[in-house]
Amino acid sequence: MSLNAWKLELCSYSSSNTATIPAYGRDLQHRKPPKSNISAQLRRLQDHDFPDDARQLNNNNVDVFERSTEGKDASISGRTDSEERNVGENVASLGLASCLKTRDIRDFNKAVPVAPLVLSDPGDPIVQVPASISSRLLEHQNGGVQFLYNLYKKNHGGVLGDDMGLGKTIQTIAFLSAIIGNSTDEEEYQGDQRRNRINGGPILIVCPTSVIHNWGDEFSKWGDLSFSIYHGPNRDLILEKIVGGTVDILITSFDTFRINDKTLCKIQWDVVVVDEAHRLKNEKSGLYKSCVGLQTKKRFGLTGTIMQNKISELFNLFDWVSPGSLGTREHFRDFYDEPLKHGQRLSAPERxxxxxxxxxxxxxxxxxxxxxxxxKEETIGHLMLGKEDNVVFCTMSELQKRAYRRMLEQPEIQTLIHKDLPCGCGSPLKQVECCNRTVPDGILWSWLHKDNPDGCDSCPFCLVLPCIVKLQQISNHLELIKPNPKDDTEKQKKDAELASAIFGSDVGLVGGSTQNESFMELSDVEHCGKMQALGRLVSLWVSHGDKILLFSYSVRILDILEKFLIRRSYCFSRLDGSTPMNLRQSLVDDFNRCPSKQVFLISTRAGGLGLNLVSANHVVIFDPNWNPSQDLQAQDRSFRYGQKRHVVVFRFLAAGSVEELVYSRQIYKQQLSNIAVSGKMEKRYFEGIQDCKDFQGELFGICNLFRDLSDKLFTSEIIEQHGETGEKDSNTKLVLGSTLENKDLGVVYSHRNEDVVNMGGRDASSSLIENHETSRKCKREEFMLIAEFMGMRELEFSKWILSASTTVLEEMLQKYKKSKC
Structure with a gap:
């Protein structure tokens, strides 16, 4: 599409009607155009170093200005006709046309607004976002900037809780530019000296170490603010600049701030911004205690995961940004926390x-x-191609099942399971309080207490986490429980002893109780249920030209999966903690550009944030995390603005293992978050109540963690008994695709996570929701009829719709309507 029609004109007013011009309009009559015009913005879209948020063209708050003389247009925009044609070719090369409907293409024909974004009310002193920034903000980002400013002028703090990828950093920079009074006009400068334009003191930004320089890069690209990074050497010199008023903004890391909190808390800050503010969830942490001492009422938190594990985390976060907003801690617990948790119990009384x-x-x-x-769905959903979050329960191999049972039979776990039973010595005390407080015959216990044979103050509960880790390792791959050659000799000896006890008579089948480096044995999927399912699915996906992200928390698993991919001749990339920072972006760019790259192996810890792998359309999370936000962050590497295809996520769980408990607790936590933060209705599945010993139900308590679930369909029974999803077989077909229904995938059960977590309960006050569900069901039935008319399966038809043009879709619907007549 030629962009000769793209015309830019400065906002101007008729000289004969200046009386009707608003005050701020008269101030802007001679304002210079923003630093960034359309051509420059489009060139940035091709620059991979430029952040995603800055690639978003402003589709809102703009007007189309047309001029009658084409030569004048060229002089205003600064581009010739040939340059305009080049810009058009650049747009076509971006591949954006496939994801833009008619209204989006119309938005591309709009001009960049020259006027800044005014935040202040009429009659108040003008506070505005510079046009060079506001011209590149989307509508939801404008709203976020206005939200921050409204709190600021009321001398309050708050939380910007947008989803990951919606530009919280950019919105913050725009807000700070407005309150500082930033401008690119020459009169704001006096020679080489920058004039200090802060009225209320400097600004502090506290963020994770990994994104410190990202903040600096964003300030350089978006704003014209003076900032310094308070990290590493020369901190005293930087602090002098802040105190002297020659620097607007100070950026520091969590650890540096915590270590230097006494110094930084002496400064009277105008605004404090904490990135990844969910790190303030624990009131006992050193970071939280340090942040409480900051001298300002204008405290802002940025986080896409407002609540991760407990409702009490909400109190800690909001009591920091706005002290007293939720009452006292005791009031919050009694008035909100306990009623919400007890009301979500499956058999909770109606009252x-x-x-x-x-x-x-x-x-x-x-x-x-x-x-x-x-x-994302309610803001930039029309610019994205969607995502499905599927949970796949893979059967463990027979060898894994035997090893899992032997681990459950270890004396440490048996002691924990029977902790509350009466002691066998005849004492009225429980076993954990009497003879079985220590486990001297346990391999794990003897290693943990090698320097203290009498045990520790936490015995035997100090064994819970190590035992859970061993069970999770068995669930994922038996190679994980073997000793690590990097450990000291004594630990390797103990780990080998435990591995021999777990393998038992099967030790020969896994190559012994020490780590095996045989390529053929490690790349074989026979003794790993998840790898059996992965092998069949990846083979199918690659044959269809799909690109796959494969996440794991374990570097050892990545090593094994790498051999697995090499054996099958797949072309792949890999990124983990050992990958140098200066090489990571080039790996990402290469994967996005190169069609031959089929799989990207990523460590969840190293690649959970900051990577934009928009070319991938399948995401596999090999091992789940207790914290649901960690898995969601991994999914968002491909589900973000600029994605090229519909994203399908597969979270692998080992059926009958502790991973089922991990996932069930994820459901529980996500539902509590939806209830507490958004006031949503959620289906009640579980009897257990978090942190309540009287109602541990099926989720909580040590006995549940170490229960043998190998002969049960734990999660599927709960979901299907209390939920509203379909039968197990139909669910599996729906998630994995009808082309797989007759193949042995090694999958016990599967469902879509969004069908379970956001289902919503039914009661007398939910007739509107019921009507909506009925309407959605009718639409779904109609969708399946159209798919049948086209001779396609449902999943195949969904993909076809995403790739079809508007004209083709209209022709198809007309033919379908005629066939019904």
Missing amino acids: FVRIADERKQHLSSVLKKYLLRRT
Whole structure:
């Protein structure tokens, strides 16, 4: 498409009608155009070093200006006709046309607004975002900047809780540019000296170490603010600049701030911004205690995961940004926390459910004063191609099942399971309080207490985490429980002894109790249920030209998967903690550009943040995490603005293992978050209540963690008994695709996570929701009829729709309507 029609004109007013011009309009009559014009912005879209948020063209708050003389247009925009044609070719090469409908293409024909974004109310002193920044903001980002400013002028703090990838950093920079009074006009400079334009003191940004320089890069690209990074050497010199008023903004890391909190808390800050603010969830942490001492009321948190594990985390975060907004800690626990948890119990009395519903609505209304939360679907959903989050329960191999049972029979786990039984010595005390407080015959216990044969103050509960780790290792790959050659000799000896006990008579089948480096044995999938399923699925995906992200928390698993891919001649890339920082972006760019790159192996810890792998359309998370946000961050590497295809996520779980408990608790935590933060209705599945010994149910407590689930369909039974999803077989076909229904995938059960977590409960007050569900069901039935008319399966038809043009879709619908007549 030629862009000769793209015309730019400065905002101007008729000289004969200046009386009608608003005050701020008269100030802008001679304002210079922004530093970034359309051509420059489009060139940035091709620059891989430029952040995703800055690639978003402003589709809102713009007007189309047309001029009658083409030569004048060229002089205003600064581009010749040939340059315009080159810009058009650049747009075509971006591959954006496939994801833009008619209204989006129309938005591309709009001009960049020259006027800044005014935040202040009429009659107040003008506070505005410079046009060079506001011209590149999307509508939801404009709203976020206005939200931050509204809190600021009321001398309050708040939380910007947008989904990952919606530009929280950019919105913050735009807000700071406005309150500092930033401008690119020459009169703001006096020679080589920068004039200090802060009225209320400097600004502090505290963030993870890994994104410190990213913040600096964003300030350089988006704003014209003076900043310094308070990290590493020369901190005293930087601090002098802040105190002297020659620097607007100080950026530091969590650890540096915690270590130097006494110095930094002496400064009277105008604004404090904490990135990844969910790190403030624990009031006992050193970081939280340090942040409490900051001298400002204007505290802002940025996080896409407002609540991760417990409702009490909400209190800690919002009591920091706006002290007293949720009352006292005791009030919050009694009025919100306990009623919401008890009301979500499956067999909760109707009175409890009703009280929980009232309290969640009240909590949601209070949080809205200090929280702005938007999702990708409701903001830039029309610019994206969608995502499915599937959970796949893979059967463990027979060898894994035997090893798992032997681990459950170890004396440490048996002691934990029987901790509350009466002691066999005749004492009225429980076993954990009497003879079985220590486990001297346990291999794990003797290693952990090698320097203290009498045990520690936490015995035997100090064994819980090590035992869970061993069970998770068995669930993923038997090679993980073998000793690590990098450990000291004594630890390797103990690990080998435990591995021999777990393998038992099967030790020969796994190449012994020490780490095996045989390429053929490690790349073989026979003794790993997840790898059996992965092998069949990857083969199918690659044959269809799909690109796959494969995540794991374990570097050892990545080593094994690498051999697995080499054996099958797949072309892949790999990124983990050992990958140099200066090479990571080139690996990402190469994977996105190169069609031959089929799989990207990524360590979840190293690649959970900051990577934009938009060319991938399949994401596999090999091992789940207790914290659901970690898995969601991994998914978002490909599900973000600029994605090229519909993204399908597969979370692998070992059926009958502790991973089922991990996932069930993820469901529980996500539902509590939806209830407490958004006031949503969620289906009640579980009897257990977090942190309540009287209602541990099927989820909580040590006995549940170490239960043998190998002969049960634990999660599927809960979901299908209390949920509204379809039968197991039909669910598996729906998730994995009909082309796989007759193949042995090694999959016990599967479902879509969004069908379970965001299902919503039913009661007398939910008729509107029921009507919506009925309407959605009718639409789904109609969709399946159209797919049948086209001779396609449902999943195949969904992919076809995403790639079809508007004209083709209209022709297809007309033919379908004629066939019904």
